[in-house]
Every structure is written in structure tokens, then in C-alpha cells.
Amino acid sequence: MMTKVFVNLPTADLERAKAFYTALGCDISPEFTDENAACIVWSDDIYFMVITREHFATFTDKPIADPNETLQVSTAFSMDSREEVDVVLAKGLAAGGVEPKPAQDYGFMYSRDLDDPDGNSLGFLFMEPAAVEVGPDAYLASQADASA
Known part of the structure; x- marks a missing residue:
């Protein structure tokens, strides 16, 4: 069975995150990208969803960690x-x-x-x-x- 992997990452700056991941050679899926999130295509089976911290916080009641600290x-x-x-x-x-x-x-x-x-x-x-x-x-x- 083939499973697709979606990794959700919070970002403080969506445009900066998009520029970073495209610089690594990734594509952006426009169908799943808006002002709150961008779908970064790593491969046919691996995707990153970089999501604004504000929107990411709507997915959980837990605090969103600062990845620079934790x-x-x-x-x-x-x-x-x-x-x-x-x-x-x-x-x-x-x-x-x-x-x-x-x-x-x-x-x-x-x-x-x-x-x-x-x-x-x-x-x-x-x-x-x-x-x-x-x-x-x-x-x-x-x-x-x-x-x-």
C-alpha cells in the first residue's frame, strides 16, 4: 500500500516559506495554496503544508511551539x-x-x-x-x- 505523507509546518511568513522550499527544488500546488497555507510538493508522495501560525492554531487547542526554541x-x-x-x-x-x-x-x-x-x-x-x-x-x- 502506498501512503502519501503530508507534513504540516507553521510559518510566520508564508511568502518566505514558499521561496525557501521552491529554492530547494520543490513545487507549489496552486490548487491547495491560498493566503493561509501553501502546499509544497516534495515528491509524488510527500507534501509539506506550510501554514500561517494563526491558521495553524485553528487546528488544535494546544499551544503552537516556536520551532526556533523547541x-x-x-x-x-x-x-x-x-x-x-x-x-x-x-x-x-x-x-x-x-x-x-x-x-x-x-x-x-x-x-x-x-x-x-x-x-x-x-x-x-x-x-x-x-x-x-x-x-x-x-x-x-x-x-x-x-x-x-
């Missing part, structure tokens, strides 16, 4: 190479995003985080295909054996 969710995307991770980070940084910490290189996985201009956390990672197959410990052991 991290509740980090959405991570698998990329096909380390280079693709670096390219998407460069695009995001040029569009006003912030890299909150240095790149993480675990030998079997390369990961970088990017906060959008509202502070919402996105992660981008590349994992060696062999590590996916056998697990990180077995992959790292095989790499150590190959270099010995």
Missing part, C-alpha cells in the same frame, strides 16, 4: 549520494536556512541538518547501500577488514 519533529530525507546532501544544503543555506550543527559522518551514513527560516528542522542523509543491507556494525567491520 524541536518537536525533525523530518529527514534520504538522498542518493553525499554530494546530493551537500547540494540541497547549499540551496537551503542560500535561501535563508541555517545549518544548526556540523555535518555528521558515521562512516556508513552522512547526515546534515537544515533549519528552514521558521526554525523547522529538516535532515538530509546518505546511507551506504551495503549498510542498509547488512546493518551499520557489519558494514563498518567489513570496511575495516578490507583496509587491513
